[in-house]
Structure formats: structure tokens, C-alpha cells
Amino acid sequence: MTASLDWVEHAARSFEPGGTTRIAQWDTPGDLARAVNPHTVQTPALDLIDRELVQAWNTPDARLIISMPPQEGKSERVTKTGNLWALTRNPDTRIAIASYAQSLAEGFGREIRNWITTNNGDDDTLDLGLAIARDNGAARRWQLSGHRGGVICVGIGSGFTGRPADALVIDDPFADAEQADSEYYRDRVWEWWQAVSGPRLAPGAPVIVILTRWHEDDLAGRLQAAEDGHVWRVLNIPAQADHKPDEGQTDPLGREPGQWLQSARRRSREQWEAIRIRSGSRVFNALYQGHPSPDSGNVWKRPWWRRYRTMLWTQHPNDPAAYLVHDMDEVIQSWDMTFKDTKGSDFVSATVWARRGAEVFLLDKIHKRLTFTDTLAAFRALTAKWPQATAKLVEDKANGTAVINMLQSEIGGIVPVNPTESKYARANAVSPFIEAGNVYLPDDEIALPGVDVDSLIDEAAAFPNAAHDDEVDSTSQALARLLLDGTGAQAWMEYLKRLAAGEPAPGNQPAAPPAVEPAAEPDPDDGLSPLQRARNEAFRANYR
Numbered sequence: 001m002t003a004s005l006d007w008v009e010h011a012a013r014s015f016e017p018g019g020t021t022r023i024a025q026w027d028t029p030g031d032l033a034r035a036v037n038p039h040t041v042q043t044p045a046l047d048l049i050d051r052e053l054v055q056a057w058n059t060p061d062a063r064l065i066i067s068m069p070p071q072e073g074k075s076e077r078v079t080k081t082g083n084l085w086a087l088t089r090n091p092d093t094r095i096a097i098a099s100y101a102q103s104l105a106e107g108f109g110r111e112i113r114n115w116i117t118t119n120n121g122d123d124d125t126l127d128l129g130l131a132i133a134r135d136n137g138a139a140r141r142w143q144l145s146g147h148r149g150g151v152i153c154v155g156i157g158s159g160f161t162g163r164p165a166d167a168l169v170i171d172d173p174f175a176d177a178e179q180a181d182s183e184y185y186r187d188r189v190w191e192w193w194q195a196v197s198g199p200r201l202a203p204g205a206p207v208i209v210i211l212t213r214w215h216e217d218d219l220a221g222r223l224q225a226a227e228d229g230h231v232w233r234v235l236n237i238p239a240q241a242d243h244k245p246d247e248g249q250t251d252p253l254g255r256e257p258g259q260w261l262q263s264a265r266r267r268s269r270e271q272w273e274a275i276r277i278r279s280g281s282r283v284f285n286a287l288y289q290g291h292p293s294p295d296s297g298n299v300w301k302r303p304w305w306r307r308y309r310t311m312l313w314t315q316h317p318n319d320p321a322a323y324l325v326h327d328m329d330e331v332i333q334s335w336d337m338t339f340k341d342t343k344g345s346d347f348v349s350a351t352v353w354a355r356r357g358a359e360v361f362l363l364d365k366i367h368k369r370l371t372f373t374d375t376l377a378a379f380r381a382l383t384a385k386w387p388q389a390t391a392k393l394v395e396d397k398a399n400g401t402a403v404i405n406m407l408q409s410e411i412g413g414i415v416p417v418n419p420t421e422s423k424y425a426r427a428n429a430v431s432p433f434i435e436a437g438n439v440y441l442p443d444d445e446i447a448l449p450g451v452d453v454d455s456l457i458d459e460a461a462a463f464p465n466a467a468h469d470d471e472v473d474s475t476s477q478a479l480a481r482l483l484l485d486g487t488g489a490q491a492w493m494e495y496l497k498r499l500a501a502g503e504p505a506p507g508n509q510p511a512a513p514p515a516v517e518p519a520a521e522p523d524p525d526d527g528l529s530p531l532q533r534a535r536n537e538a539f540r541a542n543y544r
Contacts, residue, residue: 028085029084030077032081032085036115036119043264045073045261046077048253049068049077050077052064053082057082057086057206060204061206062233063207063232063233065209065211065220065223066078066209066211066237067234067235067290068236068237069237069238070212073264075108075172078208083112083167084112087130087149088128090149091147094148094150094152094164094166095150095151095152095168095169096152096167096200097152098153098154098168098171099155100174101175102153103155104172105155106139106140106153108153108171109140109142109151109152112151113132113142113151115128116128117132130145131145133146133150140153141153149166156170156188156189156192157188157189164200165201166204167208168196169208170209170219172212173219174189174211177215180214186215186219186222189218190222193223213292214286214292215286216292218292220234236252236290237290239260239272239276240272241253241256242289242291244257258369275288280454280458281455285458299428300460300463300472302461304434305441306437307441307443308440308441308442309445309446310446312325312363313325313363316387319387322386322387324387325354325363328355330355330482331353331386331388331390332352332393332478332482333386333389333391333393334392334474335348335379335474336348336349336350336400336474336477337395337398337403338470347368347370348366348370348470349366349367349473350365350378351364351365351471351478353478353479358483360439360440360482362439362442363442363448364385364386364448365451366378366450367471372402375403376403379403380411383411390412390413392414393477393478394417395473396417397418400416417477423473423476427463427464427472429476429484430480438483441457459472460475
């Protein structure tokens, strides 16, 4: 996202809402930052923030949300230098700074005040042309000499009485994940915003919210979800570009998918990768990508997933790089593919699943950005690793079609899949099996090397609002094959749903399952279609 207006021209205009505007020598907050501190590191992300700030300060009633990774200079640029820059242009601006703690807000105000005090033109210092009033210079609340403008600092939950604010900057309303995860504290922040935004803001006052995202229902989330959410301009700068060009999406910095942020702290690509691994997918997606996922999930909820804690596989007797499973009815691979010659916008995702009766177990998975050549190699390797996975499901479109065409004469069992429903509909169709506890994931202690189960759970919880959904696609494709194909389960579930909704049942609905006497040794194939039964028998005959 970039400002559509010429921000240098904007900076020369007046932003009031009342008082005298003067022409200053710094066109942007970044220009002033370098003047105050010659060691300032200017990055493309800060260039973009400069443009957004200039536009916000020159637009009556502007509403701006900025989110970006922590420790990348957003508070320094927006709350400190940005507010100082605004005062150099209009010393009559009364600015309110709010944060999760009174002490933090006062720290911002104190540093702005100190810059004004030390940059007064004496001893060849920079002359900002501002001075602090001698009788009104406390860190909590100070005023400029000869002007009505200044800064008042408050903690979230506190009020600022007296004159209204001509601008409000909210910097990190939550201290940490514990606060953001607390519904009580989220409500408290929201109630504070509602009490302040109307009574205390002067007509035309801009509001700028900068934060690291912790929770989908944080202040930024509620502001966007509110009835007037459309008035907020949102700038999210992810640590790693995660847009999807094929869907018309763009990166705010014009990066290629997968490209890391040029860091104000000079983090290298390797250091960014280390942060991603160390943080875990849920924290990384929230704090560093600006895509917080819900606590429980939308379609596939976190508490639904079950774990198994006993290895289901053994090493192949003739191939130390391969594995076998026992007492299973079927093993399959499921692939969702996106690749490019450069960093792809999505990942290549492959999952390996085993089914025993109505229970399904994840054995292995791949989740990487791969080129076409690397994808072919990964396909061959996974096939050799799990020789029992006779069926290999591949979505037959775009990149998947290319893989099918290349490998179908070399590797047996490649099954093209042509979905007719949306991703959401496919995920929703198999969600009852996950909710019922029929789907198991390996416990972290026994999972094979490289199998990050948490990443699948996190992506599933964020679906359909997450940046990526490749693991969800691979999983829903596999579960549909294993649990819906040929068993009549899908028709039966639709029938029960209609009955629950009070809809009349059509005459061709499946009959209720007949009551049977309990057997000493239940047949695991009981109730399956001839197709499913034949597959089970063939599998057991080969791998018993």
C-alpha cells in the first residue's frame, strides 16, 4: 500500500485543526529523524510509513493503522519523530500519546521534550524552532512556549481531562500475549477507545494506531470489524512477503513472494529464518506477519485435533530410508502444489496418511517452497520413503497438472483430483471427522524429523483468513478420499444435517444404519462399500 498523493506536496500544506501552520525545513518525519540523529537507518518500510504519516497528518479525521514486526523502528518513527515533526509544522497541535502503560507513554513524551530542549540552536546544535514552556514541562504533560500545542501522555484505561486532543497516537495498546489473549483486557481497551474517541478528540483530529498484532480481536481487529471499520486505512508490513500474485495481491513494499524485510536492525536473511523457527508458526504469523489466528479456529478448531503417542511405523527391512506401517487398511499421499522459478507465493504441501477403519493418522508431511525440479525430486523421495502409499492424490490444475504429466508414466498410483467445490466447502465437508476425533496427528516426541505438526494446526485454525492454506488443502483432499469416498458417509451426514434443520427428507435419502448385535470381534470393514472393502483387502494382502 502506498499513498496515492504526492506526499511532498502534502507536507507543504496546512494540517490544523486550528492554529498557525508554518513552513518547516523537513518534508517528512524521516527527514527530521536524520537531522536529529545522523545515524538513523532509513529502510523502504520506513519510507512507506513516512508517506502514510504525511498523508494522515494532512487529512482531516484520518484513521490509520500501522502494523509491522517488533523492533523495526515503528515507535521511533511514528510516536517520537512523527509527533515531533507534526509540532514543527504546527506548534498549536495538542497531541495525545497512549500506550498500555503510563510509564511507556511518558517515556515517549519525555524523549520528544528532550529533543526540543537539546535542539534549540545553541552551541551549533540543530534548531527546531520550538521551546518548552517553563511552567508546563512535566513528562506526563507539557506545552510549547508561546503556543497551545504540546503532548499529553496516558496509559490505556486512564483519561485525559481538560482541553480536547487535536491528534491521538496509540502505540501498542497490549503489553504482551497474555494481555491480548485476555477477553477482559481486550474489552477494557475497547471501552477506553469508545470513551476517548468521541468526547476527547477535536473535530478533524487524526488517529494513528501502531501495534504488533497479538490477537485477531485486538484493537486493530475490532476497529476494522466495527460498523465504521471502512474509514480505517490499514498498512501491514509483514516480515516476509506472503502475498499471492496469482490472486491479484501485492506486497506493500513491492517485494517478491518470500522476500524478507530490509531490517532497520540489519537482520540478515538467516537471522529472519531463525526468528521464524524460534517463534513457532502461530507467534510468527501474528507478530511478524500481522496475521493473528483465532484461539480455537473457524472451520477446524484447535481442540478437535487428537494426538497419538506410539509410533505406527517401522523401518523397512530392505531399505533404511523407507518405512512400513502395520495393521492399517490404506496409506495415501496427498499433494497441493505451487512452485515458481523464484520464491513461490505458496508452499508445496504433501501429507502422508494411514487409515484403520474410520480412524486416520498423519504419518509424514512436506511443507516447503520448492521449484518445479525440487518438487519432482520431493515427489520421488516421498514415494520411495512410503512404498505402501499406493494412491498419490494431486490436484489436477496449474502446477499439479505439470507434475502429473511429468511423473505419471514413471510412478504408479498418481490420481488426478478435480475439485468442483471451493476450498472452504471441501474443508467444511470433512470437519465432522476432525471434530469427532477420527483424525490423529503424531505427538511431537515421536514425529519424524521435519514434521512440524503445530504449523498444520496453526494454519488450520487461521483458515480461511490465513495467508496460506496449502496444508489445509492437502489435508482436506486426503480426508475426503479416506473418509468420504465410497462409504456413503457424506450422504448420511447431509441427511442428518437436514433433519436437524427441520427440512423434509427426500425420498431417496439413505436409510438409517440397521441395528446389529455386538460381535466379539467387530469387523473393521463393516458398513463399507464394496469398493472400499476391496481396497482394504488388497492392502492387507500385500502388507500383512
